[in-house]
Amino acid sequence: MDKYFLKKLIAPNQYTFIGISALATIMFFSTFLQRKVIVSGTDTFLSALINDYLAAKSPVLVSAIYTALAVTIALLIIKVNENYRFIHRPTIVPTFIFMFFITFSEYDVRLNAGLIGALFLLLAMNSFFVIFRHGNILKCLFDTFFILSAGSLFHIHLLFLSAVFLLFVFFSGSFNIRHLFAALIGFITPLVIVVPIIVGLGYGEEFLIYTNYATMLSYNVMQSWSFSRIFYSVFFFIVIFVSIAFFYMTNLREETRNRRTLFFIFVLTITLCVLGIYQMKNFFTYYPIFILCMSLCSGYYFSLCKAKYIRHLFAFFLATPVLFSIYSYLTIGQ
Structure with missing residues (x-):
C-alpha cells in the first residue's frame, strides 16, 4: 500500500496540471486577499523598465504575468528532470514545493526580478547538465553562459552564480x-x-547607477535582519544540510553523473544562501531562485525516502510556511 501511495504521489500524471493550476490560482488571488509586503524586485535597469511599464497597467495584469512566469518555471522543472533524471524517477515533488513556497511567501512576488532570474537560471542549468552527460561541451558552454549573461541583465546576481558554473567546468576533467x-x-x-x-x-547613466547599486554588498547584516529573515535563513540552512547529509549517505548508490549534478545544485544553493545574507537589502529577490534550487534538492530527497516517512516529510515542508504565513498575516503592518 505504501509503495503504491508513493508511486502515485510523486509521479507526474493527469492530475499534475490540475494541482499546478490550483496553486497558481491561489497565488494569483493571494496577492489581493493577503496583506503581503510589497518589495521592489528591481535590481537592474531592464527589470526597472519592465516593472515601471507593468506598474502603469492594472494589478490584475501584473499578477497574471508573474503567475504565468511561476507556472512556466514549475513545468520546466519537470522537463529538466525528464531530460536528465538526476532525480531517480519522473516526479512532481520539486514542482509543487516550488509553487507552494512561492504562493505562500510572506512577500509579494509581483514585480520581483527573482522570478525572471529563476527562469534564466533553470534554462542555464538545463543546458549545463549536458557536460555531465558527455555531450557537445563547446555548444553547452556557449549556450549556458549566453543564458546567464542575458539573465544578468534582469537579475544582476546571475553574474556571481556564473562563477559556480565556471568552477565546475574546471573540475569536469575535460577543460581546455x-x-x-x-x-x-x-x-x-x-x-x-x-x-x-x-x-x-540615452540611458547609459541610469544603467550604471542600477548596476552599481545592485552589486554593492551590505556587511551590516545584523542591523538589517528582521524576524522573518532570520526565520527563513535558519530554515533554509536546515534544509540544505539535511539534504547534503542525505546525499553523502546515499552517494555510493548513485551514478557519477548524478553525483556531479546533485553536488552542483548543492553548491549553487549554498552560494545563493551566502549571497542572500550579504545582500539583505535585496534578500527577497533571491527568494524565488533559492526556492528553485531547494525544490530540486528536496525532490531528490523525497524520491529516495521510504513511503512510510513521506507523509511526515510533506507535513514538515508544507506546515512550516503555512504557520509562518499566518504569523505574517497577523503581524505585518503592526
Missing part, C-alpha cells in the same frame, strides 16, 4: 582553452548587443 573561449564568447555576446543599445538610447 577552447572551452574557456566558448564560455567567454557566450557571456559577452548579450552584453555586446544590449548595452550599446541602452547607451545609444
Whole structure:
C-alpha cells in the first residue's frame, strides 16, 4: 500500500496540471486577499523598465504575468528532470514545493526580478547538465553562459552564480582553452548587443547607477535582519544540510553523473544562501531562485525516502510556511 501511495504521489500524471493550476490560482488571488509586503524586485535597469511599464497597467495584469512566469518555471522543472533524471524517477515533488513556497511567501512576488532570474537560471542549468552527460561541451558552454549573461541583465546576481558554473567546468576533467573561449564568447555576446543599445538610447547613466547599486554588498547584516529573515535563513540552512547529509549517505548508490549534478545544485544553493545574507537589502529577490534550487534538492530527497516517512516529510515542508504565513498575516503592518 505504501509503495503504491508513493508511486502515485510523486509521479507526474493527469492530475499534475490540475494541482499546478490550483496553486497558481491561489497565488494569483493571494496577492489581493493577503496583506503581503510589497518589495521592489528591481535590481537592474531592464527589470526597472519592465516593472515601471507593468506598474502603469492594472494589478490584475501584473499578477497574471508573474503567475504565468511561476507556472512556466514549475513545468520546466519537470522537463529538466525528464531530460536528465538526476532525480531517480519522473516526479512532481520539486514542482509543487516550488509553487507552494512561492504562493505562500510572506512577500509579494509581483514585480520581483527573482522570478525572471529563476527562469534564466533553470534554462542555464538545463543546458549545463549536458557536460555531465558527455555531450557537445563547446555548444553547452556557449549556450549556458549566453543564458546567464542575458539573465544578468534582469537579475544582476546571475553574474556571481556564473562563477559556480565556471568552477565546475574546471573540475569536469575535460577543460581546455577552447572551452574557456566558448564560455567567454557566450557571456559577452548579450552584453555586446544590449548595452550599446541602452547607451545609444540615452540611458547609459541610469544603467550604471542600477548596476552599481545592485552589486554593492551590505556587511551590516545584523542591523538589517528582521524576524522573518532570520526565520527563513535558519530554515533554509536546515534544509540544505539535511539534504547534503542525505546525499553523502546515499552517494555510493548513485551514478557519477548524478553525483556531479546533485553536488552542483548543492553548491549553487549554498552560494545563493551566502549571497542572500550579504545582500539583505535585496534578500527577497533571491527568494524565488533559492526556492528553485531547494525544490530540486528536496525532490531528490523525497524520491529516495521510504513511503512510510513521506507523509511526515510533506507535513514538515508544507506546515512550516503555512504557520509562518499566518504569523505574517497577523503581524505585518503592526
